[in-house]
Amino acid sequence: MKLNLKEDVITLAIESSCDETSVSVLKNGRQVLSNIINSQIEQHKKFGGVVPEVASRKHIENINEVISQALKEANVTFDDITHVGVTYGPGLVGALLVGLSAGKAIAFAKEIPLNGVNHIEGHIYANFIDHKNLKPPFICLIVSGGHTHLVYMKDYGEYEMIGRTRDDAAGEAFDKVARALGLGYPGGPQIDKLAKEGNPDAINFPKAYLEEGSYDFSFSGLKSAVLNYINTQKMKGLEIPVADVAASFQKSVVEILTEKAVKCAVQKGVDRVVLAGGVAANSGLRTHLKLECDKNNIDLKYPSLTLCTDNAAMIGCVAYYDYIKGLSSNLDLNAIPNLKIGDRN
Amino acid sequence: MKILALDTSSVTATVSVLDDDKIIGDYNLNHKKTHSKRLMPMIEELLSSCDLTPKEIDVFAVSLGPGSFTGLRIGIATVTSMAQALDKKVVGVPTLEALAFNLFNSQGLVCPIIDAQKDSVYTAAYKWVDGKMIEVIEKQVFTIYELIEKLKKQEEKVFFIGDALHKFYDVLKDELGEQFRVPPRRFLIPSAAAVGEVAKIKIENNIDLDIAPIYMKKSAAEVQYEEKMKCKE
Numbered sequence: 122m123k124l125n126l127k128e129d130v131i132t133l134a135i136e137s138s139c140d141e142t143s144v145s146v147l148k149n150g151r152q153v154l155s156n157i158i159n160s161q162i163e164q165h166k167k168f169g170g171v172v173p174e175v176a177s178r179k180h181i182e183n184i185n186e187v188i189s190q191a192l193k194e195a196n197v198t199f200d201d202i203t204h205v206g207v208t209y210g211p212g213l214v215g216a217l218l219v220g221l222s223a224g225k226a227i228a229f230a231k232e233i234p235l236n237g238v239n240h241i242e243g244h245i246y247a248n249f250i251d252h253k254n255l256k257p258p259f260i261c262l263i264v265s266g267g268h269t270h271l272v273y274m275k276d277y278g279e280y281e282m283i284g285r286t287r288d289d290a291a292g293e294a295f296d297k298v299a300r301a302l303g304l305g306y307p308g309g310p311q312i313d314k315l316a317k318e319g320n321p322d323a324i325n326f327p328k329a330y331l332e333e334g335s336y337d338f339s340f341s342g343l344k345s346a347v348l349n350y351i352n353t354q355k356m357k358g359l360e361i362p363v364a365d366v367a368a369s370f371q372k373s374v375v376e377i378l379t380e381k382a383v384k385c386a387v388q389k390g391v392d393r394v395v396l397a398g399g400v401a402a403n404s405g406l407r408t409h410l411k412l413e414c415d416k417n418n419i420d421l422k423y424p425s426l427t428l429c430t431d432n433a434a435m436i437g438c439v440a441y442y443d444y445i446k447g448l449s450s451n452l453d454l455n456a457i458p459n460l461k462i463g464d465r466n
Numbered sequence: 467m468k469i470l471a472l473d474t475s476s477v478t479a480t481v482s483v484l485d486d487d488k489i490i491g492d493y494n495l496n497h498k499k500t501h502s503k504r505l506m507p508m509i510e511e512l513l514s515s516c517d518l519t520p521k522e523i524d525v526f527a528v529s530l531g532p533g534s535f536t537g538l539r540i541g542i543a544t545v546t547s548m549a550q551a552l553d554k555k556v557v558g559v560p561t562l563e564a565l566a567f568n569l570f571n572s573q574g575l576v577c578p579i580i581d582a583q584k585d586s587v588y589t590a591a592y593k594w595v596d597g598k599m600i601e602v603i604e605k606q607v608f609t610i611y612e613l614i615e616k617l618k619k620q621e622e623k624v625f626f627i628g629d630a631l632h633k634f635y636d637v638l639k640d641e642l643g644e645q646f647r648v649p650p651r652r653f654l655i656p657s658a659a660a661v662g663e664v665a666k667i668k669i670e671n672n673i674d675l676d677i678a679p680i681y682m683k684k685s686a687a688e689v690q691y692e693e694k695m696k697c698k699e
Contacts, residue, residue: 168687172685174535174686175687175688178681178685181678181679182678184547185546185547185550188547188550189550199550214536215536218536219539221502222502222505222539222540222543222547223544223546224547225506225544226544226545227548227551229509229510229520229548230521230547230551230552231520231551231552452506452510453503453504453506454503455500455502
């Protein structure tokens with residue numbers, strides 16, 4: 122594909138991989154003209170987590186209205202759109218298919234290119250929107266409710282997977298511990314808030330380093346230790362020091378994430394670490410990681426709070442960089458629930 | 467007026483283009499349910515075979531359900547988004563009505579049965595009177611045995627169509643005996659051409675249905691939650 126990049130590239134991006142229906146319009150990849158996020162958190166609260174069928178039903182109810190809002194706020198029409206970017210994985214398949222079907226339909230109807238986007242890559246690219254001069258290479262720590270990855274990003278669209286969780290994602294552990302403490306869903310922000318009032322050294326929860334030299338993570342042991350602690354206290358008829366549990370649990374998660382990310386950057390000789398994903402909003406993680414990066418002369422970047430959680434602007438940014446490389450997806454693009462980082466369909 | 471119609475409510479993927487007085491093109495696949503992969507290329511191929519571009523379509527018609535939840539959402543998101551991008555109208559057609567339209571002006575009753583998991587079906591029964599479709603049994607989710615009891619009371623021959631026929635063929639035949647009828651195979655599966663024709667009738671009669679999936683069933687999580695709440699009361 123031959124590209125005429127003299128003119129502005131306007132990206133229409135759609136994200137529906139989990140419980141947010143989001144549509145964004147971007148100019149030249151990094152300038153966000155609109156980023157509408159319709160969150161379903163309220164609908165899923167009573168279930169204590171995201172229910173796939175409920176999520177899919179909300180997406181189909183909202184998708185076209187969110188598209189309209191995004192265009193309106195960006196002050197553009199469909200005729201101004203250069204190409205469509207859409208998340209096709211990883212995520213909940215039924216949820217993904219709503220946004221993907223809409224994205225393919227718009228690209229086909231307007232006879233413009235389609236760029237399928239990996240949601241996790243989107244989280245990394247959120248940083249390019251907030252930090253206009255940021256460029257690869259860097260080490261990226263991606264932590265969210267569904268993912269915990271340590272990745273070396275060599276160039277746009279080029280990744281080396283260095284470590285990943287072997288069981289629960291970090292955000293998942295936050296949600297499960299929050300539920301056990303009766304804090305409700307989503308648990309991350311609640312624990313972060315309470316942790317500030319508690320003593321992080323009150324309870325000694327384990328940290329899983331795994332075998333020597335491994336950059337993988339494991340959070341299920343830590344999660345079980347917290348749940349056991351809560352049960353034991355209950356059985357003994359003792360009060361649960363909720364703030365101390367939150368602070369001690371968060372400390373374990375934050376320290377292991379930080380240590381591995383910093384060690385990886387030092388070993389690779391990379392002087393920049395980028396934080397991404399929903400858990401990048403955690404103030405404890407931001408503070409501790411910043412402190413350790415400073416000690417090692419490593420530059421740390423993380424996205425603003427709205428771009429940490431799921432949103433379509435970050436998807437549009439990936440789509441833009443693929444588009445200017447001349448990449449595009451076919452109309453038979455399917456949702457891939459377990460899509461691997463760096464794959465292109 | 468050119469209509470692009472589709473139905474992805476079951477394993478069948480079907481796309482059709484209709485003009486004022488003819489069906490220009492029809493594309494049906496009744497092999498493996500991969501609407502997510504196949505639907506857009508089917509639309510692309512059909513339009514291109516008919517020498518049409520998307521913007522030449524005036525109305526987009528879609529089968530609203532009941533049927534596969536995911537299938538319905540793929541079809542509806544596709545149609546509403548094409549129409550939105552091109553600023554065109556969308557007309558929704560209930561799947562049971564579109565299926566019954568396959569047997570236009572037939573005698574006796576027409577009973578579409580759509581798989582609703584386990585021994586349940588989404589169903590209704592229609593009677594054709596002077597070219598008009600009259601609903602004799604209102605659309606609902608029945609177990610196949612509940613449906614059989616209802617139909618026995620009608621004392622008329624019943625033509626069965628829909629994707630659940632294969633699954634319940636034996637029990638329907640045994641229980642309904644002389645009443646049980648099956649039309650030729652080509653009438654058994656959803657047809658986008660029928661969706662388009664019913665859409666045309668809806669337009670002529672100014673019937674505007676909400677463009678949203680007709681699920682007829684709550685999500686399993688919702689049902690479980692309600693049961694839990696009942697127990698607590």
